[in-house]
Amino acid sequence: xxxxxxxxxxxxxxxxxxxxxxxxxxxxxxxxxxxxxxxxxxxxxxxxxxxxxxxxxxxxxxxxxxxxxxxxxxxxxxxxxxxxxxxxxxxxxxxxxxxxxxxxxxxxxxxxxxxxxxxxxxxxxxxxxxxxxxxxxxxxxxxxxxxxxxxxxxxxxxxxxxxxxxxxxxxxxxxxxxxxxxxxxxxxxxxx
Amino acid sequence: xxxxxxxxxxxxxxxxxxxxxxxxxxxxxxxxxxxxxxxxxxxxxxxxxxxxxxxxxxxxxxxxxxxxxxxxxxxxxxxxxxxxxxxxxxxxxxxxxxxxxxxxxxxxxxxxxxxxxxxxxxxxxxxxxxxxxxxxxxxxxxxxxxxxxxxxxxxxxxxxxxxxxxxxxxxxxxxxxxxxxxxxxxxxxxxx
Amino acid sequence: xxxxxxxxxxxxxxxxxxxxxxxxxxxxxxxxxxxxxxxxxxxxxxxxxxxxxxxxxxxxxxxxxxxxxxxxxxxxxxxxxxxxxxxxxxxxxxxxxxxxxxxxxxxxxxxxxxxxxxxxxxxxxxxxxxxxxxxxxxxxxxxxxxxxxxxxxxxxxxxxxxxxxxxxxxxxxxxxxxxxxxxxxxxxxxxx
Amino acid sequence: xxxxxxxxxxxxxxxxxxxxxxxxxxxxxxxxxxxxxxxxxxxxxxxxxxxxxxxxxxxxxxxxxxxxxxxxxxxxxxxxxxxxxxxxxxxxxxxxxxxxxxxxxxxxxxxxxxxxxxxxxxxxxxxxxxxxxxxxxxxxxxxxxxxxxxxxxxxxxxxxxxxxxxxxxxxxxxxxxxxxxxxxxxxxxxxx
DNA sequence: CATGAATGAGTCTTCATTCAT
DNA sequence: TATGAATGAAGACTCATTCAT
Numbered sequence: 072x073x074x075x076x077x078x079x080x081x082x083x084x085x086x087x088x089x090x091x092x093x094x095x096x097x098x099x100x101x102x103x104x105x106x107x108x109x110x111x112x113x114x115x116x117x118x119x120x121x122x123x124x125x126x127x128x129x130x131x132x133x134x135x136x137x138x139x140x141x142x143x144x145x146x147x148x149x150x151x152x153x154x155x156x157x158x159x160x161x162x163x164x165x166x167x168x169x170x171x172x173x174x175x176x177x178x179x180x181x182x183x184x185x186x187x188x189x190x191x192x193x194x195x196x197x198x199x200x201x202x203x204x205x206x207x208x209x210x211x212x213x214x215x216x217x218x219x220x221x222x223x224x225x226x227x228x229x230x231x232x233x234x235x236x237x238x239x240x241x242x243x244x245x246x247x248x249x250x251x252x253x254x255x256x257x258x259x260x261x262x263x
Numbered sequence: 264x265x266x267x268x269x270x271x272x273x274x275x276x277x278x279x280x281x282x283x284x285x286x287x288x289x290x291x292x293x294x295x296x297x298x299x300x301x302x303x304x305x306x307x308x309x310x311x312x313x314x315x316x317x318x319x320x321x322x323x324x325x326x327x328x329x330x331x332x333x334x335x336x337x338x339x340x341x342x343x344x345x346x347x348x349x350x351x352x353x354x355x356x357x358x359x360x361x362x363x364x365x366x367x368x369x370x371x372x373x374x375x376x377x378x379x380x381x382x383x384x385x386x387x388x389x390x391x392x393x394x395x396x397x398x399x400x401x402x403x404x405x406x407x408x409x410x411x412x413x414x415x416x417x418x419x420x421x422x423x424x425x426x427x428x429x430x431x432x433x434x435x436x437x438x439x440x441x442x443x444x445x446x447x448x449x450x451x452x453x454x455x
Numbered sequence: 456x457x458x459x460x461x462x463x464x465x466x467x468x469x470x471x472x473x474x475x476x477x478x479x480x481x482x483x484x485x486x487x488x489x490x491x492x493x494x495x496x497x498x499x500x501x502x503x504x505x506x507x508x509x510x511x512x513x514x515x516x517x518x519x520x521x522x523x524x525x526x527x528x529x530x531x532x533x534x535x536x537x538x539x540x541x542x543x544x545x546x547x548x549x550x551x552x553x554x555x556x557x558x559x560x561x562x563x564x565x566x567x568x569x570x571x572x573x574x575x576x577x578x579x580x581x582x583x584x585x586x587x588x589x590x591x592x593x594x595x596x597x598x599x600x601x602x603x604x605x606x607x608x609x610x611x612x613x614x615x616x617x618x619x620x621x622x623x624x625x626x627x628x629x630x631x632x633x634x635x636x637x638x639x640x641x642x643x644x645x646x647x
Numbered sequence: 648x649x650x651x652x653x654x655x656x657x658x659x660x661x662x663x664x665x666x667x668x669x670x671x672x673x674x675x676x677x678x679x680x681x682x683x684x685x686x687x688x689x690x691x692x693x694x695x696x697x698x699x700x701x702x703x704x705x706x707x708x709x710x711x712x713x714x715x716x717x718x719x720x721x722x723x724x725x726x727x728x729x730x731x732x733x734x735x736x737x738x739x740x741x742x743x744x745x746x747x748x749x750x751x752x753x754x755x756x757x758x759x760x761x762x763x764x765x766x767x768x769x770x771x772x773x774x775x776x777x778x779x780x781x782x783x784x785x786x787x788x789x790x791x792x793x794x795x796x797x798x799x800x801x802x803x804x805x806x807x808x809x810x811x812x813x814x815x816x817x818x819x820x821x822x823x824x825x826x827x828x829x830x831x832x833x834x835x836x837x838x839x
Numbered sequence: 840c841a842t843g844a845a846t847g848a849g850t851c852t853t854c855a856t857t858c859a860t
Numbered sequence: 861t862a863t864g865a866a867t868g869a870a871g872a873c874t875c876a877t878t879c880a881t
Contacts (some may be wrong), residue, residue: 079865080863093373093374093375093845095369095373097289097290101851102849102850111868112868114865122852156327173373176369177368179428180359180364180368180431181286182284217444224427225433229428237372240355253410253415253418256410257415257422257449293877294875304876305840306840306841312878315876350880459844460844460845463845476757477757478757479673479753479874486870496873497845498846499873502845503870506873557756557757560753561752564749564752565749566668566749567669599832601828603825606650610806613809617752624757640793640794641799641802676855687863688863689857689858689864690862690863691856693863698856
């Protein structure tokens with residue numbers, strides 16, 4: 072793909088996320104997306120084939136970016152510090168891309184949804200990163216017993232999403248640190 | 264309102280929830296809703312005036328029902344048992360109305376959303392019920408310090424939603440008790 | 456179907472035939488058809504579901520009408536007179552519906568075409584009517600041997616189409632009788 | 648024109664005929680033609696300026712080729728043998744270029760059609776070749792009186808087209824000789 | 840009261856054409 | 861000379877809403 076096309080695609084992603092935040096993917100029109108990105112409508116179809124194609128590529132793009140951000144703190148020697156850094160990284164991502172977070176929370180639990188086939192493996196990606204970290208935390212004896220790590224990781228992902236959105240939508244004045252500490256405090260993953 | 268009209272309205276609500284579960288409110292058409300409910304399209308307009316009118320009435324109906332279910336366990340003399348019963352009641356509601364839960368998670372954090380004006384006061388209702396219960400738990404010394412009760416209640420509501428949806432969509436085989444215990448274990452409210 | 460809907464459909468058929476004559480079905484837009492018929496565009500979709508649906512119904516409508524016209528002279532006791540009357544009936548139909556004739560000649564020999572599945576059985580209908588008549592002519596000893604009746608009937612149908620169109624497009628001044636006699640003279644189906 | 652360009656143009660012609668056979672000229676896109684011919688889309692515009700330019704060149708190319716094929720048997724000293732050879736040559740051409748034949752039958756009788764201005768003189772060419780031959784047949788006393796030769800030639804052209812298409816589309820198993828003999832038998836030109 | 844045929848503004852999509860490289 | 865990314869006017873189709881019956 073040419074660098075020019077690459078840039079065009081990224082601009083279409085950003086435009087879509089900005090617009091979908093308040094109205095949802097379905098209610099955003101291709102005309103609006105093209106206008107917001109500063110390209111002609113045909114360009115969307117030249118690059119993605121359809122509105123659905125654009126959405127699918129956007130979901131991949133966003134989730135891959137989030138997973139990459141989450142993976143960075145995994146190497147921290149202190150598991151609890153690493154977990155805190157992951158929570159923080161997630162909050163950073165979600166405040167950078169509130170539109171994408173809104174899209175995720177809207178689309179992730181449809182049964183079956185138009186993009187389930189795309190989203191499921193992507194979600195798996197993220198949950199695995201979190202699960203690995205929780206395993207390290209558990210290995211350090213700092214995770215409550217009785218909850219399967221897979222379940223805890225999935226719950227952590229969902230909780231992060233909704234807490235971040237609560238923060239961004241209803242209490243944008245609070246600092247990221249506050250929110251991060253609240254999440255950690257609400258998780259049982261703190262010292263006994 | 265006549266009992267017959269009442270029944271028609273309820274059937275339209277149920278049809279809407281069934282259809283919106285996998286596609287979202289915006290993507291569901293009035294034709295489909297009428298067909299699914301077994302009435303003529305004109306009947307929707309006769310009863311609700313518009314699609315938005317139907318949606319608004321549905322949101323009120325669902326949230327009021329959920330709030331009512333949550334309020335019942337508040338009278339339990341043991342705050343922790345009451346909290347557990349509330350979590351359980353929420354899970355019961357969400358498994359009874361998975362479509363409504365999906366609608367909530369899709370619409371609650373739009374900024375600003377088409378139904379924000381309707382949803383915000385309704386959400387307030389639910390969060391307040393949870394906050395009151397958390398206050399009782401805190402009064403019994405069983406809630407970690409440092410997290411404002413309002414924030415904790417809001418987070419609890421979101422977490423309940425996403426954990427319930429995780430359960431219903433991805434692990435429908437698990438029992439409600441398991442899920443409830445996982446939620447309680449993951450909340451710091453199990454301190455001591 | 457209500458009489459009102461019936462009338463609407465017929466008007467859409469007539470409008471489509473008028474417009475398709477000079478440009479072909481593909482080049483005619485649904486907007487134009489609706490405007491020509493004096494209804495809103497949505498009415499086309501309410502009645503036929505799609506442009507293709509309209510075209511398919513139109514093909515059925517036109518071919519059935521033609522077959523009906525052709526069947527009338529079959530009862531003539533004189534087979535040659537009956538054949539002449541059939542040729543005449545076909546020419547009458549084609550001069551009444553030149554647009555439909557143009558559609559037929561454009562669509563009949565696509566391989567495979569979008570409406571082949573619809574057209575093939577319809578064409579069979581017409582060819583059978585002609586074949587039956589040729590069989591009566593042959594029974595009276597007035598048809599050359601060596602050409603299968605099926606083939607002759609199919610060829611007669613095609614020839615009628617193109618001769619009628621030659622007449623309507625290039626020599627509209629000639630009378631129908633002249634054209635009919637030319638067709639009959641060019642066919643070997645005349646006295647030996 | 649360079650030989651290479653000549654080859655490119657011919658490949659675009661062949662691609663267009665292949666694609667237009669089942670869908671018609673209007674429904675075939677420049678993208679498809681370029682892909683089928685194995686060249687970039689820009690090459691079409693480089694060589695023909697527009698889609699219409701390509702189509703016009705194709706019509707000229709095909710009709711000239713057909714006329715050339717038809718002219719060859721005109722020198723046969725036996726007019727009936729020459730006519731039979733012409734019919735045969737036409738059938739050979741149409742079986743070699745079924746797509747072109749389909750284009751002709753679709754476009755020839757539009758009133759007025761997009762390519763009428765191009766097609767009419769071309770058609771005149773072919774009809775004249777046939778008319779000349781019929782004149783020779785009539786000179787030998789083997790053509791029925793009462794049908795103007797111009798009309799008979801035009802009808803013969805149309806009949807050849809539709810009989811050939813009937814053959815190619817509905818009865819591809821039959822031999823060309825059979826079809827040729829059927830055409831001749833059905834023409835009154837076999838008188839005596 | 841209820842219906843369903845009809846409406847038309849608004850969407851998604853196509854595709855002939857242009858033009859920078 | 862050839863390419864293919866980009867364009868935007870135009871076309872197929874949707875769907876909330878209206879209204880005569």
